[in-house]
Amino acid sequence: MRSHTDRTAPTVTGFRVSARAVDTRTGPATIRLRVDVRDDISGVTSVRVEAESAGRRVAPGGMAYDNLDADLTRSATHKNRWTGRAVVPTWAGTSEWTFTVGARDKRRHVRSLSTEK
Numbered sequence: 001m002r003s004h005t006d007r008t009a010p011t012v013t014g015f016r017v018s019a020r021a022v023d024t025r026t027g028p029a030t031i032r033l034r035v036d037v038r039d040d041i042s043g044v045t046s047v048r049v050e051a052e053s054a055g056r057r058v059a060p061g062g063m064a065y066d067n068l069d070a071d072l073t074r075s076a077t078h079k080n081r082w083t084g085r086a087v088v089p090t091w092a093g094t095s096e097w098t099f100t101v102g103a104r105d106k107r108r109h110v111r112s113l114s115t116e117k
Contacts, residue, residue, distance in 0.1 A: 006041035009111035010103040013038055013080070017099070022088050029088045035072060035101055038080050042106035047072040047082040051097045 014036035022029035035047050050069040072084035102112040 004041055006039075006105065006107045006109065008040055009109035010037050010039040010044050010105050012036070012101050012103055012111065012113050015099070015101055015113075015115075024088055024090050024092045026090070028090050031086050031088060033070060033072060033084045033086055035082045035103070036078075036080055037082060037103045039103075039105045044074075044080075044082075044103055045106050046104045048102045049084065049086070050100045050102075051086070052100075053092065053097045 012035060014034070016034040018032035019029070022031060033049050035049065037044050037047055048069060048071050070084045070086045072082035075081040075083055098114060098116045100112055100114045102110060104110045
């Protein structure tokens, strides 16, 4: 008997943030996130995006300045696309953000990629 075993983590094939800059001086700003991800056998079960700014965690969700992240949901129209929204809190500061995308498959293989230069 022969079987195919999933031995590899998902592959992130695209990442998009709806805005290159946001102004949070007068209130929070919502950005849209999109991740395209593929998995060879078992299939992707979750995608998460986090962001870090000026040495502190400032990511989607809008709950706290030091720990913000977003769990994305699978697109109903695109099998390999995951989307979500992130709330950037008021007075989040001025700096470049580093995004980290993590994808997990049904066999619990995880791949994380960062936009850090």
